[in-house]
Amino acid sequence: MKPSWDIFCCVVDNYGDIGVTWRLARQLVAEQDVAVRLWVDDLNAFVRLCPGADASAAQQWQAGVQVCQWPTEWQPTAVADVVIGAFACQLPAGYVEAMCARATPALWLNLDYLSAEDWVEGCHGLPSPQPNGLRKVFFFPGFTEKTGGLLREANLLERRHAFEQDPAARQAFLDGLGVQPQAGARLISLFAYENPGLASWLGALAADSRPNHLLVPEGRVLGDVGTWLGEAGLSAGSCAQRGALTVQILPFVSQDDYDRLLWSCEFNAVRGEDSFVRAQWAGRPLLWHIYIQEEYAHWEKLEAFLDLYVVGLSAGAKLAMVDLWRAWNMDRDMGQAWTQVLAHWPELSLHAERWCATQAAQPDLATALVQFYRSWNGH
Incomplete structure (x- = not known):
């Protein structure tokens, strides 16, 4: 039995x-x-x-x-x-x-x-x-x-690596969602709670010298996205461009498709617990929107994770990551913090893969x- x-x-x-x-x-x-x-x-x-x-x-x-x-x-x-x-x-x-x-x-x-x-x-x-x-x-x-x-399925990282090494599979997945980023665009996913700091981040993305394509699955952050765009009633299929930033609203997808979305992006903003863990297995730089608790108890959890995560980073990259996460979770301006992250992008990308491998060894x-x-x- x-x-x-x-x-x-x-x-x-x-x-x-x-x-x-x-x-x-x-x-x-x-x-x-x-x-x-x-x-x-x-x-x-x-x-x-x-x-x-x-x-x-x-x-x-x-x-x-x-x-x-x-x-x-x-x-x-x-x-x-x-x-x-x-x-x-x-x-x-x-x-x-x-x-x-x-x-x-x-x-x-x-x-x-x-x-x-x-x-x-x-x-x-x-x-x-x-x-x-x-x-x-x-x-x-x-x-x-x-x-x-x-939580990590036995073949998760093997499936991720196979997906990454198959451009046709990635293209077919994005096509299925109606995503057609322009050449050279940085693909970013956004899954978050309501956040007053979003406007400053979107402003920085719109002012970037490189095009950014933001993919936003349906969820609680849509109201803030719509406010910044000046468009009400955003839903799956909505798409708008402001400067260098294209914002596209996606349908709420299954867990397996959400994994593929994370794997398809260069940077992932996630929330809560489940998407937070999946973003770590994606091996990409990430931004965590922690669930808000009374008396700011969630800040202690945020800092505790950061203390572990930034080990091994250079002083500049460490400061960039910590400043970005604090700005996102403490309602501060995101513009300067995002600029710092971009300056350390190669190191932060390698670090995300190392962190993934370290966790997968357990x-x-x-x-x-x-x-x-x-x-x-x-x-």
Whole structure:
């Protein structure tokens, strides 16, 4: 019998929660020979990432994963061998009661948010005894060997390299999106939350001596893009030019196509967690729009990652990267920061590839989870 895994996903905001859990569920089934049920409380968000899915189905099979609607009224169901509550979501009370009654204890994991903060290493793998006698274990993704690693399919980098070495494949992908950049244009992707600093960056791109082609998948940043362009109601297919900058709005694409979009660009602005990790696997210079938290707690997470990421850069390149990220996340002017980045572009591009290779040398998150279960289970 294959080990059974239940993953619970509560879609709190945007697509980060479902993006991570859907990617994890698919990889566990494809590479680790386990049976996975993914419980989702908002299938509409799931359908955006998996266009072939049915938002009204109580249960369905997608990519070998049993995707279940998380019902308002929980019905009795068998408890899995491994139970993952993603991002501290509360499991159904009836399911927890069934866990207490299970003859063989299930491994209960709280898959936490990604962070580079120092304390993560100390908390990764720690058990948390519950009042009902169960034990929940904290499992942290991360960037060091003392964490759970990052989501990365076994053949991801091989697929990326094959795509990069096949100009016809890249052209066909861009053609499918209706993207036809002019010769020599710098292709940039933008996936972000609302950001007052966007206007200063777009202004710098428009004033550049090299043409820039900005690809913006549908999302929350469209309002700011439209304000800068002076055009309301932007949607997929919209395209406008200001100076050296062409802005093109793309449809919201599947996860696999989003990977190809990142691979097709020279620079990627991303947000949240899932796209942030995928941009690192793309091996390109990137800009992270971190999810805003109360009392600016997100700034500490931003700085913690930067401390790791800039190791090995020259002083000038390090300053350029730090200034750009701070400007983007702290509502500062982006123009001068972007100019500094352009001055160090070759070094930053090589560094992005080195960072990707360093992270790829560590076990990926899905493998780490399975190894943890086997160790816990005595195998």
